[in-house]
Amino acid sequence: MINRLAKITSAATVLAMAVSLAPQSALAGIGKFSGPVNDNTEDILQFDIETSVPNSDLDTSVPNSARIFYGAIQNPVLIDKPPFQLGDSTETSREYKFNPGDLKVSLAEISDSLRDVLNQSRDDQGPSSFENQYGNTVVKYESRLEDNSNPKNFIDFAFYAPNTREFTNLNSLSVFNASNLTQFLNSEGQVRFPKYLSPLNDESNRQLNPLPNTTLLDLTPAPDDVTKVPEPAGIASLLGFGIVSTALLRKRNKCLKA
Secondary structure (H helix, E strand, O other): OHHHHHHHHHHHHHHHHHHHOOOHHHHOOEEEEEEEEOOEEEEEEEEEEEOOOOOEEOOOOOOOOOEEEEEEEEEEEEEEOOOOOOOOOOOOOEEEEOOOEEEEEEEEEOOHHHHHHHHOOEEOOEEOOOOOOOOOEEEEEEEEEEOOOOOOOEEEEEEEEEOOHHHOOOOOHHHHEHHHOHHHOOOOOOEEEEEEEOOOOOOOOOOOOOOOOOOEEEEEOEOOOOOOOOOHHHHHHHHHHHHHHHHHHHHHHHHHHO
């Protein structure tokens, strides 16, 4: 019996070590974005957002200052499909795989014209998830994505959320988790944001508040049942308990045999 208890305790200790060594990225919540490039519905921008990434304040002395979530954008890719052609064209789609990107989040004061555009944004699939919910202050998410080419390929994009209860927490990307966005989900389980997306490698349209394109950015929210990584202190306590328990059990076993 003592030997069995020792084996069970040892097994539990090994299991705790295995859990503690599990990759953090595998345990993070992932939200998936996808949307057409401007008015060309054949070209697609898609990327993931890790909702557990911590933020860094740009200026902690200013309330509601912008936050940057470093490396929050993962696996960004621009799929550039060739235009429709007749005949024996062999032109194929080209993929621009960008590096992981930072996501800047801020409260932005916008013009009446931009507010009206946001409130009426729609495409062939219907309106955004926030029709007529935007005021003159919005939550703006923006980023520049680049690759390692020389010169670098890049795109700029932004998407907009209304300054409502669901998006007032600028300190966390958990706003993209499913439970926070339940009321905005469509029949396909997605949330649709008005967006701005620059043409590839185009600096001319970088403005403070460019008007959104006529297509929307779709988010499949991150699930909320994210596995938690045990705290280091908890792991250390469990390992210590396992080692001490095993030693005491073995010592007692030797005494009984004697």
